[in-house]
Amino acid sequence: MIWDVIVAQSPALLIAIPLLFAFFCPFIGKISNMVRNIWVAVGMALTSAVALILAWDVYAFGTRIYVFGAQAANYALPLDSGGIPVRIIFTVDPMSALMQIIAAITGLAIILYSISSEQRHSGLSSFYTLYLLMITGILGMVSTGDLFNFFVFLEIVSIASAGLIAYRVDKGLAVEAALKYFVLSTIGALAILFAIGIYYGEYNALNIAMIASRMQFTVLDQIALVLIMAALAMKCGSVPMHFWTPDAYSMAPSSITAMLVVASQASLYGIFRVLFTLYNVTLNTATVGWIVIVLGVLSMVIGVTMAIPQKNVKRLMAYHAISQTGYMLLGVGVGLAVLGNQPLMDSFGYTAMEGGIFHIINHAMYKGLLFLTAGAVFFRIGTYNLNKMGGLGHSMKWTMVFFIIGALAIAGIPPFNGFASKWMIYESVYVFNPILAIIAMVVSILTLASFVKVFHSIFMGPKLPEYEGVKEAPLPMLIGMGILAVIVILFGIFPETVVSTLIVPAAHALTNQGAYIAAVLGGV
Amino acid sequence: MFLNIPYIAVVVLALIGLATILFKRNLIKIFLGIVILESAVNLFLIALGYREGGIAPIYTNAPAGEEMVFSTVQALTLTSIVIGVATTAVMLTFAMVLWKKYGSIETNKIRRLKE
Numbered sequence: 001m002i003w004d005v006i007v008a009q010s011p012a013l014l015i016a017i018p019l020l021f022a023f024f025c026p027f028i029g030k031i032s033n034m035v036r037n038i039w040v041a042v043g044m045a046l047t048s049a050v051a052l053i054l055a056w057d058v059y060a061f062g063t064r065i066y067v068f069g070a071q072a073a074n075y076a077l078p079l080d081s082g083g084i085p086v087r088i089i090f091t092v093d094p095m096s097a098l099m100q101i102i103a104a105i106t107g108l109a110i111i112l113y114s115i116s117s118e119q120r121h122s123g124l125s126s127f128y129t130l131y132l133l134m135i136t137g138i139l140g141m142v143s144t145g146d147l148f149n150f151f152v153f154l155e156i157v158s159i160a161s162a163g164l165i166a167y168r169v170d171k172g173l174a175v176e177a178a179l180k181y182f183v184l185s186t187i188g189a190l191a192i193l194f195a196i197g198i199y200y201g202e203y204n205a206l207n208i209a210m211i212a213s214r215m216q217f218t219v220l221d222q223i224a225l226v227l228i229m230a231a232l233a234m235k236c237g238s239v240p241m242h243f244w245t246p247d248a249y250s251m252a253p254s255s256i257t258a259m260l261v262v263a264s265q266a267s268l269y270g271i272f273r274v275l276f277t278l279y280n281v282t283l284n285t286a287t288v289g290w291i292v293i294v295l296g297v298l299s300m301v302i303g304v305t306m307a308i309p310q311k312n313v314k315r316l317m318a319y320h321a322i323s324q325t326g327y328m329l330l331g332v333g334v335g336l337a338v339l340g341n342q343p344l345m346d347s348f349g350y351t352a353m354e355g356g357i358f359h360i361i362n363h364a365m366y367k368g369l370l371f372l373t374a375g376a377v378f379f380r381i382g383t384y385n386l387n388k389m390g391g392l393g394h395s396m397k398w399t400m401v402f403f404i405i406g407a408l409a410i411a412g413i414p415p416f417n418g419f420a421s422k423w424m425i426y427e428s429v430y431v432f433n434p435i436l437a438i439i440a441m442v443v444s445i446l447t448l449a450s451f452v453k454v455f456h457s458i459f460m461g462p463k464l465p466e467y468e469g470v471k472e473a474p475l476p477m478l479i480g481m482g483i484l485a486v487i488v489i490l491f492g493i494f495p496e497t498v499v500s501t502l503i504v505p506a507a508h509a510l511t512n513q514g515a516y517i518a519a520v521l522g523g524v
Numbered sequence: 525m526f527l528n529i530p531y532i533a534v535v536v537l538a539l540i541g542l543a544t545i546l547f548k549r550n551l552i553k554i555f556l557g558i559v560i561l562e563s564a565v566n567l568f569l570i571a572l573g574y575r576e577g578g579i580a581p582i583y584t585n586a587p588a589g590e591e592m593v594f595s596t597v598q599a600l601t602l603t604s605i606v607i608g609v610a611t612t613a614v615m616l617t618f619a620m621v622l623w624k625k626y627g628s629i630e631t632n633k634i635r636r637l638k639e
Contacts, residue, residue, distance in 0.1 A: 086594075148600055155607045159614055166618060172625030176634055179551075179618040186558055186611050187545065193565050193604060200597065201572040247637050 008073055010054040011066035011090040014100070014139050018047045022132035029125030037115050040128045044111040047135060048104035055097035055104075059505060063519040065145065066090040076520050083521070085207045091145030091520055094505035098357070099142035099269050101502070102364045105487065106262050107135050113372055113480030114255035117379055127167055134160040134259060141266045145520060147196045148206045150270065151189060154235075157263050158185040165252040165260075177251035181244045188231035195224035208277055209520035212513055217282040225283075228274050235267035238329060239299040242322045246306075249318035250384070254375020257314065258368035261321060265360050268325065272332055272510060280513040281340040289337025296329030297436060300443045308450050312384045313374050316454060317367070320410060323443060324363045330440060331356020331425045334432050339511060348428040353507045354499060355424030361502070362417040362491060366409035369484040373403040376473035376481065377458060386457045393459035395470045400459045402481045407455055409488050411448035417488050420495030530571035537564035551619045551629040555612065562608045566601050573597030 006013065021043030029036040058064050066073050068088045076085045092100075111131070118124060133156060140153035162185070166178035200206060202221070203214045215221065234241035245264075249257045275288065303323030310316035335353030338344040376399045377392060378384055393400045409416035412423075422444060430437035472478070491498050509515070537560055544557030578593035623629050626636070 148603075152603060152607065155611070159610055162614055162618075166621070169621060169625070172622055173637055175618050175621045175625070176637055179615070179622065179634075182611070182615060182618065183545075183554065183558065186615075187561070190558075190561055190565050194568060196600075197565065197569050197572055197597075200569075200600075206596065206600075251637070 006050070007053060007057055009066075010050050010057065011064065011073075011092055011143055012068065013050045014047070014054060014143060015136055017050060018043060018132045018136040018139070021046075022129045022136065025129040025132065026125045029128075033119075033124065036125060036128065040132070041111055041115065043132060044108055044135070047132075047139070048108045051100040051104035051139065054092060055101050058092050058094055058097040059501070063091065063093040063509070063515065065520055066092070077522065084205065085210055085520060088149055089145040089207055089209075089520060090143045091209065091516065092143050093509040093516060093519070094502075095269070095272070095357070095507075095509045096142045098361060098502055098506045099266060100139060102265065102361050103135065103138045103142070103262055106258060106364055106368050106484070109368070109480045109483040110255045110258050110372070111480075112483070113375070113477050114253070116474040116476040117255055117375055118253065121168070123167075127164070130160045130163045130167075131256075131259070134164065134263065138263055138266045142269050145208050146206050147199060147208060147211070151192050151196060154192065154267075154270070155189050157266065158182065158189060161248075161252075161256070161260060161263055164256045165248050167256070168251075168253055170251065174251040177244075177247040181248040184234060184241070184244050188234050191227040191231040195227040198224040198227075207520065208273070209517045212278050212280070213517045213521060215279060215282050217279065221279075225274070225279065225288075229271060232267045232271045232274070233295060236264045236271065237299075237322050237325055238295050239302050239322065239326070240295075242299065242303070245322055246310075246315045246318040249321065249371075250312055250314040254314070254371050254378065257318075257371040257375075261367050261371070262364055264321070264325065265364060268328060268360065275336060276339075276510045277513055277516050280511075283336075285339045286337050289333050289335075289339070292329050292333030292336055293436065296326040296331075296333055297439055298326070299323060299329065300326030300440065304443050304446045304450065308446065308453075311386050313377075313386055313389075313454060313458065314371065314384050316386075316450065317370055317374060320447060320450070321363075321367055323447065324359070324367065324410065326443070327422065327425055327440065328356045328359050328363070330429065330436065331359060334429055334436075335507070335511070338432070345511075348431040350504075350507055350511075351424055352428035352432065353510070354503045355421050355428060357506050357510075358421035358424060358495075358499060358503045359418075362409070362421045362488075365484050365487050365491070366406045366416070366418060369402060369481055369488060370406040370410065372477070372481045372484070373399050373406060376477050379473060379477070380470045381467055386454065389458045390461040390467075391459075391463040392467065392470065394463050395467070396459075396472050398478050399473050399481070402478075402485050403455065403459065405485045405488055407451040409492065411451055412444045413448070415489075415492045417491035417495070420492055420499075424499075527574075527576075530567060530574075534564050534568045534571065537561070537567065549631045551615075551622070551631065551634075554631070555615050555619070558615070559608070559612060562604070566604055566608075569597045569601045569604065573601075 028039045067076050137153045137156035144150050162178045162182035166175045168174050198220050199211050203211050205211050237245040300323050303319050307316050307319035331352045335349045338349040409418040412418045426437050541557045541561030575593045578591045581592040
C-alpha cells in the first residue's frame with residue numbers, strides 16, 4: 001500500500017524531499033552540528049532511495065509521466081484543453097532514469113565524504129542547504145518534460161553551485177572563480193530562456209513532447225537551437241567555452257567539485273534531450289552531428305594538452321574532465337550523424353551512442369572518485385601544489401589505492417569501467433571515421449601519461465619530513481570514496497550486464513522520439 | 525509595423541546589454557548589462573503573450589465568442605523576474621566580497637587565479 005503510493009508519487013517526491021530537507025537544514029543546524037549532519041545524511045539517503053525506486057520502475061515498466069496538479073498522476077491532457085498539455089509534466093524515460101541513478105549514487109557518496117571533510121569549517125548549515133538545493137536542481141533538470149521548468153532547475157543549479165564554489169572564500173580567489181562561473185551561467189540561462197520564448201511563440205507550447213510533435217525546423221528553430229546548444233555546451237565545459245571549468249573546479253571544495261561534474265553532465269543531458277527528443281530527424285543530422293563531433297574532438301585534445309603542464313592537482317583534473325566530456329560528445333555525435341539511417345545506426349550508430357552514454361555514468365564515478373582523493377590529500381596536507389607533495393603513499397594507503405583505481409579507469413585500462421566505455425567508442429567510431437578513433441586513443445594515452453606523473457609526485461618517493469605526522473583520511477571520507485571505487489570496479493568487470501540493463505534502454509529511449517511523444521500525448 | 529515595436533525594443537535592449545557586458549570593466553556595470561539583457565528577454569516573453577482582441581482567461585467574465593488568451597507567458601515572466609532578483613543578489617554579494625578582499629571591482633584587477 002505505502003509502497004504503491006511511493007512508487008506512484010516518486011517523481012514529485014524526488015523534488016520535494018531534498019527541498020524540504022534543504023529548507024529545514026538551517027533551523028536544525030541551530031540545535032547541534034551532530035543532529036544537522038544526521039538530518040542531511042537522512043535527507044540525501046531518502047532522496048537517493050526515491051531516485052533509485054523511480055529508476056527501477058522506469059527500467060521495469062517503461063517511461064513514466066507525472067502531471068502536477070491533475071486528478072491522476074498520468075492525466076496529461078485535460079479533456080477541455082483541445083489536446084494541449086497545460087500542466088507541468090515530468091517525463092522520466094530510461095535516459096532520465098540513468099541520470100537520476102548517477103546523481104543518487106554520487107550525491108550519497110559525497111555527503112558521507114563531506115560530513116568529515118568539511119567539519120573544520122564554519123557556516124555548514126548553509127553549505128548543506130545549498131548542497132541539497134543543487135541535488136534538487138540536478139534531479140529536476142533530468143526529470144522534467146517541460147522546457148521552462150528545465151530553465152528554472154538550471155538556474156537553481158547555477159545559483160547553488162556558485163554559492164558552493166565561493167564557499168571557502170580563500171582570500172577572494174574562490175569568489176573570483178564563482179563570479180566567472182555565475183556570470184557565464186546567467187548569460188547562458190538567458191539565452192536558453194530566449195530560445196524557449198521562440199518555441200512558445202511558434203508552437204504555443206512549452207512541453208517538450210508537444211513542441212517535438214509540432215517541430216518544423218524553420219529558421220527560428222535554427223536560431224533557438226544555436227542559442228540552446230551554445231549555452232548548454234558552455235555549462236558542460238566543452239571546449240570553446242571551457243575557461244570557467246578549471247577555475248571553478250579547482251577553487252570549489254573537493255566534495256563540491258565532484259558534484260559539479262554531475263551538474264555538468266545534467267547540462268550534457270540537456271544537449272542530448274534537445275538534439276534527439278526535440279529535433280531528432282528534422283535536423284540536418286549529418287551537419288549537426290559533425291558539429292557535435294568537432295566540439296568533442298576539440299575538447300578531448302585541448303583538454304588533455306592543457307592538463308599536462310598543470311601544477312595544481314585539481315586544475316589538472318579539471319582539464320581532464322573537459323577532455324573526458326569530449327568522449328561523450330564524440331560518441332553521441334557519431335550516433336547523431338547517422339541518425340535516421342537505420343542500417344548504419346544498427347551497424348555502429350547505437351554502439352557509439354551507448355559508448356557515449358556509458359561514459360557519462362563512468363565519468364561521474366571515476367572523476368568524482370579522483371576529486372575526492374585530491375580532497376582527502378588536501379585535508380591532510382593543506383596544499384594542491386604537486387611540487388610540494390610527495391611520499392604520501394607511506395601514510396595514506398587507502399587513498400592511494402582509490403587514486404590508482406580512478407586513474408586507471410580514466411586512462412581506459414582494463415578491468416576498470418573507463419576501458420569498457422572507451423572501447424565501445426573506439427570500435428564504433430573507427431567504422432565511422434578511423435581518424436577520430438585514433439585521436440581518441442592518443443588522448444587516452446596522454447591521459448595515462450599525465451596521471452602517472454600525478455601519481456608519482458603525490459604518492460611515490462621517500463617520506464618527506466614536513467609530512468611526518470600525516471595520517472590516513474578519516475573513515476567517512478574513505479567510505480564515500482569506497483562506494484565510488486566499488487562501482488568503478490564492478491562496472492569494469494561486468495560491463496555487458498550494465499550495458500544491456502542500463503545503457504541500451506537509455507540510448508534507445510533517446511533516439512526513439514515517437515515513443516517519448518506518445519508517452520505524453522497518447523498514441524500517435 | 526506597430527506590433528513589431530516591442531520586438532525592435534527587445535533587439536535594441538539585448539544589444540545594449542551585450543555591449544555593456546563585453547566592453548565594461550567595472551563589475552557593477554557588467555551586472556547592469558546582465559539586468560538589461562534580462563529585461564530584453566522578459567519583454568520578449570511578454571510581447572509574445574499579446575494577442576490582438578483577446579481577453580483575460582477569467583471564465584465568468586467571458587462574453588460569448590471572444591478569444592481568451594492563456595496567460596502562460598505572464599507566469600513565465602514573473603518567475604523569470606524572481607530568478608533575476610536572486611541572481612542579481614548573488615552577483616552583488618560576490619562583488620562585495622571581492623571589494624573587501626582585492627580592494628577593486630575592475631575586471632582587469634580581478635585576475636589573481638592566473639597568478
